[in-house]
Amino acid sequence: MSRLSFFLASLAWNLGLGMTWLVVPLYAASQGLSNAQIGVLFSLPVLVQAALNLLGGAYTDRVGGRRIMLASCWVMAVAALWFMLAKGFWMLLAGQVGLILARAAFWPATWAMASELTGNRGVELGRLNAVTNVGQIAGAGLCGFLLAATTFNATFGTLAATGGVAFAVGLATRSSSPRPHAAGRNVLAAYGPLLRKRIIRYSVFCAYISALPFSLSMSFYPLLLARYGYGEDTSGLLLALRALGAIGAGLIAGRFVRTGPDTLWPVLCAVGVAAGVGLLPVVNHLAPIGLWMLVVGFGSGAMTLYFQITIAEASRPEERGAALALGGMGWSVSHLSTPLLMGLLADRYGIVEAFYLLGGLALTCALLIAWMRRWAFKLA
Numbered sequence: 001m002s003r004l005s006f007f008l009a010s011l012a013w014n015l016g017l018g019m020t021w022l023v024v025p026l027y028a029a030s031q032g033l034s035n036a037q038i039g040v041l042f043s044l045p046v047l048v049q050a051a052l053n054l055l056g057g058a059y060t061d062r063v064g065g066r067r068i069m070l071a072s073c074w075v076m077a078v079a080a081l082w083f084m085l086a087k088g089f090w091m092l093l094a095g096q097v098g099l100i101l102a103r104a105a106f107w108p109a110t111w112a113m114a115s116e117l118t119g120n121r122g123v124e125l126g127r128l129n130a131v132t133n134v135g136q137i138a139g140a141g142l143c144g145f146l147l148a149a150t151t152f153n154a155t156f157g158t159l160a161a162t163g164g165v166a167f168a169v170g171l172a173t174r175s176s177s178p179r180p181h182a183a184g185r186n187v188l189a190a191y192g193p194l195l196r197k198r199i200i201r202y203s204v205f206c207a208y209i210s211a212l213p214f215s216l217s218m219s220f221y222p223l224l225l226a227r228y229g230y231g232e233d234t235s236g237l238l239l240a241l242r243a244l245g246a247i248g249a250g251l252i253a254g255r256f257v258r259t260g261p262d263t264l265w266p267v268l269c270a271v272g273v274a275a276g277v278g279l280l281p282v283v284n285h286l287a288p289i290g291l292w293m294l295v296v297g298f299g300s301g302a303m304t305l306y307f308q309i310t311i312a313e314a315s316r317p318e319e320r321g322a323a324l325a326l327g328g329m330g331w332s333v334s335h336l337s338t339p340l341l342m343g344l345l346a347d348r349y350g351i352v353e354a355f356y357l358l359g360g361l362a363l364t365c366a367l368l369i370a371w372m373r374r375w376a377f378k379l380a
Contacts, residue, residue: 002173003117009069009170010110010128011135016076016162018139018243020099021218022236023147023155027083028092029223030152035351037089039343042219043336045097048104065109065321070170072105077163083156100335102163108325113173115312115320125308129301130250133243140217140243144236190322199314200326202376203307207330209270209365210303212277212358213242213296214331215338224351228284241290245297249305259310261377266306270366272299278359281352 028038079098086095114128115121139162146155194200217239225235258265276296280289307327315323338358345354 005169005172006110006113006117007127007131009073009166009173011131012162012166012169013069013073013076013106014132014135015139015142016080016135016159016166017103018136018141018240019143019146019155019159019162021136021140021239022143022222022232023152023159024083024092024096024099025219025222026147026226026232027152029226031088031092033089033092034343035223035346036343038219038223039339039341039346041089041093041096042215042339043343044093045100047336048097048100065113066170066173068105068109069113069173070167072102072109073163073167073170075099075102075105075163077160077167080156080160080163083159084153104328104332107328107331108321111308111324111327112321115308115324116317121312122305122309125312126250126305128250129305129308130247133246133250133297133301136243137240137247140236140239142236144231144233144239147232147236190319191326194315194319194323194326197314198376198378199310200323202372203310203314204326204330205365205372206266206270206303206307206310206369207327208334209273209330209362209369210300210307211331211334212273212338212362213300215334216277216342216358217242219339220342220346220351220354223346224281224355225289227351228289234286238286238289238293241293242297242300245294245299246301246304247297248294249298249301259306259313261374263373266303266373267366267370269299269303269306270362270369272296273303274359274362274366275299277362278356281355 025038025042028041033041075098079095079102082098083092083095086092110128111125114125117124142158143155146158221239221242222235225238230238272295276292276299280292280296282288307330308324311323311327312320342351342354342358345357349357
């Protein structure tokens, strides 16, 4: 495949994704939705994503990641155009389903494509994650300035254009050969044997931790920053710092992350995520908020790289798309539970207190990983 075209298409697609973090929750809030409704808006469509994520991973093995990636570009563009017309909870929910379908197709396809690139697997996956976060930084920053200078409709129109650009650039990538499979074999047949492996189940849990800051970036981080009095342009720049930390993880940690029962990488990453989530609201000032955004970005980015490498090393090439889709299921669980839990906690206790409680939950998960890492690598 054309390495440059692959990375450029990923860059463009993630620019659009970064825009959705800011524009969708603020658009929902502008229409008078409560915190609980916004939580449901971001959580409920993930039930669809969970199923389609598995299909996307399985069909990546069957038809190749390129076709799945290109389809996700079109879905993003159509969903953005829908938001220009959306009014009220149910129309916004339909638009969210479209964006989640795009994510469900994009992630397992591009992860599998990156794992097939020639060279060191950790380095190539790290580069993909870095490019991913560069796009998200640009998207969050661009969205903040667009919202400050124009309208929601102009911003959604720009989002649709990014999906078209990603598709056009992605056409230049070469198709990889589909993996051989037995005639008549169920497309989902690979998941049963994979889920019986301890290391796969452990990796899914690590994926869940890595996705927590991502789930907050597209739901309640913007609302917390608005609660603290920051405008759209400042909020966009602060959100971009999370992605900047993840870029550092992709470029630096890609050469050093190791799997196995003895490495402390996953424990340190989970502690970083917990600290970044729970301590961010403590001081309402740009400097500490920006610092914790960087910390949580680096921790989640390094954890993402860790679970990707672990799954790739634990799976055969003909089942890698399905295996990485299971890692995506950890993300789906986070995207389902985190906004819903945050919405309920914020309505009951306040949004700042909700961040403290979620940080405590993340720290508990870090302690579980400290035990699970040895259990996972034992033979079942």
